[in-house]
Amino acid sequence: MVSAEILERLSATLASRREADPSTSYVAKLFHKGQEAILKKVGEEALETILAAKDGDRRHLVSEVADLWFHTMVLLANEGLSAEDVLAELARREGISGIDEKASRPVKD
Ligand SMILES: N=c1c2ncn([C@@H]3O[C@H](COP(=O)(O)OP(=O)(O)OP(=O)(O)O)[C@@H](O)[C@H]3O)c2ncn1[C@@H]1O[C@H](COP(=O)(O)O)[C@@H](O)[C@H]1O
Structure with missing residues (x-):
């Protein structure tokens, strides 16, 4: 079985590419292209994920989600963040019902 360690290894690879040759x-x-280009890829992959979910092909959906995860990881790496930061946030949320969390938010005027 593949474990979450792949995310840590990929994060390390992405960080190492900061000094790599774009060619x-x-x-x-x-x-090298910068945040705008990375955000454009994240948007494209999010849309492709939605379309794959709608076409009912499960393997296609997995492939598109992998593209989306990969490009969001590039986005994180560009900001000096990594998968570990997101995994820590998910761990922090573990066991907290989304309904309870929303109800505990301060009331906005
Ligand atoms: N997981 C991935 C990964 N997933 C997708 N892609 C690439 O993401 C690109 C964009 O995918 P698209 O389907 O949108 O293709 P496209 O429309 O031709 O893309 P654009 O040219 O428009 O950006 C393709 O070139 C894919 O090959 C990836 N490229 C790299 N990785 C990982 O990143 C590591 C480092 O990659 P390099 O920096 O290329 O060595 C690799 O060893 C892999 O582990």
């Missing part, structure tokens, strides 16, 4: 690395090329 030999897709990730280095995205870093």
Whole structure:
């Protein structure tokens, strides 16, 4: 079984690409293009994920979610963050019902 360690290894690879040659690395090329280009890819992959979910092909859906996760990880790496930061946030939320959490928010005027 594949474990979440793949996310940590991928995060390390992404961080190492900050100094890599854009002509030999897709990730280095995205870093070189900057945040706008990365956000555009995240948006495209989110849309492709929605379309894949609607077409009912489960393997296609998994492939598109992998593209989405990968590009959101590039986005995090571009901000000096990693999958570990997101995993820590999910761990912090573990066991807290979304309904209870929402009800505990301060009331806005
Ligand atoms: N997981 C991935 C991964 N998933 C998707 N992609 C690439 O993401 C790109 C965008 O996918 P699209 O389907 O949108 O293709 P496209 O429309 O041609 O893309 P654009 O040219 O428009 O950006 C493709 O080139 C995919 O190959 C990935 N590229 C790299 N990785 C990982 O990142 C590591 C570092 O990659 P490099 O920096 O290229 O060495 C690799 O070893 C892998 O572990």
